[in-house]
Amino acid sequence: MENELEPVHYSVLYREIVSFFQSVFEKDREILFLDGTAGEGGHSLLLLQAFPKSKLILLDRDSVMLSRAQARLSDFKDRIFPIEANFSEVDPEFLKEHGISGSPDGILLDLGISTFHLLHAGRGFSFRENEPLDMRLSSSGGISAEDVINTYPEKALSKIFYEYGEERWTKKIVEAILERRRHSHIGYSGDLAQLVSRVIPRKFWPPGKHPATRVFQALRIEVNQELLHIEVGVKKLLEVLAPGGLMQVISFHSLEDRITKNLFRDFARNGAAKLLTKKPVIPGDEETKENPASRSAKLRVIHKAVPTDIDMEEDEEEE
Structure with missing residues (x-):
């Protein structure tokens, strides 16, 4: 062999x-x-x-x-x-x-x-599942995606999505997150994926990709530095x-x-x-x-x- x-x-x-x-x-x-x-x-x-x-x-x-x-x-x-x-x-x-x-x-x-990680880790890497928004690749602690989404100020979130995700709908996505945060906590990947999907008009969804792909990528990069x-x-x-x-x-x-x-x-x-x-x-x-x-x-x-x-x-x- x-x-x-x-x-x-x-x-x-x-x-x-x-x-x-x-x-x-x-x-x-x-x-x-x-x-x-x-x-x-x-x-x-x-x-x-x-x-x-x-x-x-x-x-x-x-x-x-x-x-x-x-x-x-x-x-x-x-x-x-x-x-x-x-x-x-x-x-x-x-x-x-x-x-x-x-x-x-x-x-x-x-x-x-x-x-x-995407399919079986249960850490919220995938927008196709409704899992806790964690996204940490190591077990040594540190900030989670849930912390980022619920505590980062507008400017910091905008920087992450625009620079790490190259997301052109950053402004509207961040506005939607801030509005949602005023009423309820965002704790699951499915909730975040739905929120992003509603913000980006369907005709602007990337072909063959989920509309939340860039946002999830940006979050993972930030969480794991x-x-x-x-x-x-x-x-x-x-x-x-x-x-x-x-x-x-x-x-x-x-x-x-x-x-x-x-x-x-x-x-x-x-x-x-x-x-x-x-x-x-x-x-x-x-x-x-x-x-x-x-x-x-x-x-x-x-x-x-x-x-x-x-x-x-x-x-x-x-x-």
């Missing part, structure tokens, strides 16, 4: 991701991977299958998702290091504290939310990545992709790395047919340079 390479649960852009790693690493090399967003463990499984001598650091901020990924990877338990943490926490000291020596050769981040973690985390992981290593990031909306693009570009300056994707790789027709949720995915890849002898001599002189 270990040598078979099969997609599981629609791991987004799995063919391209494995191919990029195979273009740099020999199959039988002892590689250390870091999957910073374990999710259902699909991408990790593919990497462990494709590189039989590899080991993998399995990270997720959500203990439920980490457990699910570990269960899927039970045949590889001797080759994985499961850690409940946000990828933005990873630095050399973090790795040392968790008994991991050396730097990861391959790093993967899939910034999308899992199907499990996702853009901040990407900004901090990608920067730190580029430093942690071993020389000659490869880092791949899948994003699902323009804000995530813009941050990744800029950080990769800045890091690649002065020859520190090579951008392997001048433009992001997107799913082909075959993948979008079998997995429509992948249609907005964008993959960016960067290959870290190996210091030359001259560079190493200069470093030694500086010390």
Whole structure:
């Protein structure tokens, strides 16, 4: 089974991701991977299958998702290091504290939310269910979507919906929320979804999407401070990545992709790395047919340079 390479649960852009790693690493090399967003463990499984001598650091901020990924990877338990943490926490000291020596050769981040969260988590991620408005991805507490909707002032709500959701009906949606708050508490995802649906005229609903999609996206980003973690985390992981290593990031909306693009570009300056994707790789027709949720995915890849002898001599002189 270990040598078979099969997609599981629609791991987004799995063919391209494995191919990029195979273009740099020999199959039988002892590689250390870091999957910073374990999710259902699909991408990790593919990497462990494709590189039989590899080991993998399995990270997720959500203990439920980490457990699910570990269960899927039970045949590889001797080759994985499961850690409940946000990828933005990873630095050399973090790795040392968790008994991991050396730097990861391959790093993967899939910034999308899992199907499990949308359909089964019961935390209000989906506008199709009537669940408590929570939206927290970790179990460590913090502000919930319910807190945001019911306590944030008009200006703050407007900023979130407009900037994080790029919602052009922001003004009317916020007015409706404030009006509703005067009479009753908004505590469930279904209530919020209905409110947004009533505000946006049906002829302006996005084709193929629920009209509350952008509002729910914006709330999730705010609750989990996702853009901040990407900004901090990608920067730190580029430093942690071993020389000659490869880092791949899948994003699902323009804000995530813009941050990744800029950080990769800045890091690649002065020859520190090579951008392997001048433009992001997107799913082909075959993948979008079998997995429509992948249609907005964008993959960016960067290959870290190996210091030359001259560079190493200069470093030694500086010390």
